[in-house]
Amino acid sequence: MSLISSNEAPNMQQIDLTSLNIQQLTTLKQQIDQELNLFQNSLHHLKSAQGKFNVSGECLEKFTPECEGKSILVPLTGSMYVPGKIADTKNVIIDIGTRYYAQKDVNDAKDYFKRKVVFVTEQMEKIQMLGLEKSKIRDAICEVIEMKIQQQSQQAATVKS
Amino acid sequence: MEEFQRKLQSEVENFKLAQKELEKVVNSRQQLDGQLNENEIVKKELDLLKAEALVYKSIGPVLIKTDLVEAKQNVSKRIEFISKELKRVDDQINTLEKKQDTHNENLQRLQQQFQQAQVKAAMKS
Numbered sequence: 001m002s003l004i005s006s007n008e009a010p011n012m013q014q015i016d017l018t019s020l021n022i023q024q025l026t027t028l029k030q031q032i033d034q035e036l037n038l039f040q041n042s043l044h045h046l047k048s049a050q051g052k053f054n055v056s057g058e059c060l061e062k063f064t065p066e067c068e069g070k071s072i073l074v075p076l077t078g079s080m081y082v083p084g085k086i087a088d089t090k091n092v093i094i095d096i097g098t099r100y101y102a103q104k105d106v107n108d109a110k111d112y113f114k115r116k117v118v119f120v121t122e123q124m125e126k127i128q129m130l131g132l133e134k135s136k137i138r139d140a141i142c143e144v145i146e147m148k149i150q151q152q153s154q155q156a157a158t159v160k161s
Numbered sequence: 162m163e164e165f166q167r168k169l170q171s172e173v174e175n176f177k178l179a180q181k182e183l184e185k186v187v188n189s190r191q192q193l194d195g196q197l198n199e200n201e202i203v204k205k206e207l208d209l210l211k212a213e214a215l216v217y218k219s220i221g222p223v224l225i226k227t228d229l230v231e232a233k234q235n236v237s238k239r240i241e242f243i244s245k246e247l248k249r250v251d252d253q254i255n256t257l258e259k260k261q262d263t264h265n266e267n268l269q270r271l272q273q274q275f276q277q278a279q280v281k282a283a284m285k286s
Contacts, residue, residue, distance in 0.1 A: 093217065093224075096202075096203050096206040096207070097199050097200075097202055097203045097206070098196075098199055098200055098236070098239075099218055099220075100203055100207070100216060100217070100218055100219075100232060100236075101216070101217040101218070101219060101224055102207070102210055102215070102216050102217070103214060103215035103216075103217075104210075104214070112206075
């Protein structure tokens with residue numbers, strides 16, 4: 001879960017793509033491809049995080065005072081359960097990260113998950129914006145590369161004839 | 162000619178070594194960045210809690226009840242520490258990048274010399 005700043009390196013230089021040679025352009029394209037890959041991965045992770053928060057929030061909707069005393073199966077490991085009874089329906093304990101857990105009442109907990117979903121969604125939007133910009137740059141680079149290649153082949157043709 | 166090739170090879174190796182080192186440091190930077198973000202999120206969350214709220218810390222498989230103030234201090238200290246580490250790693254990245262650049266320049270120069278020597282050798286024969 002990382003914060004993404006929307007303002008990238010302030011000392012970015014403007015470079016005229018047509019002034020670069022094909023080799024430089026391909027390395028640039030490779031770099032951007034890598035970045036796009038990274039974005040795709042981050043989006044994937046964020047999506048799964050968003051899903052988890054959503055499920056937790058939905059779960060709390062069903063966690064009403066009527067549940068008190070009802071029996072549940074408590075997982076001891078991923079594949080082993082023991083029967084239990086719900087003793088407290090007002091409070092839940094939430095993992096807030098870096099091995100800290102906080103007890104919250106159901107309303108606060110709902111609020112927590114809502115906030116988290118909003119936060120993650122915001123991050124996803126930021127990445128999508130960045131990704132869009134990057135793919136625009138990538139398209140531009142591809143165009144320039146194609147142009148250069150055509151120029152070269154034309155030159156080669158005129159030299160031959 | 163042979164000596165040239167040896168030089169070129171050793172320079173390539175140096176370059177690769179520098180590249181690997183840089184990659185390692187960049188990775189640790191990313192890790193630190195992630196940790197910093199996580200800690201900051203936790204700090205925000207702790208700040209939102211009521212003073213009497215119960216906070217636990219997981220140590221291995223058990224949850225230990227912790228004082229909220231203590232937890233806040235702990236997280237703040239961690240943020241401070243990670244920020245310092247980040248600064249250190251950033252400096253490291255800077256010097257390593259410079260090192261890589263000089264290696265790159267050396268390599269290009271050697272390659273040019275190598276090509277020139279080859280052309281000369283071809284002319285002679």
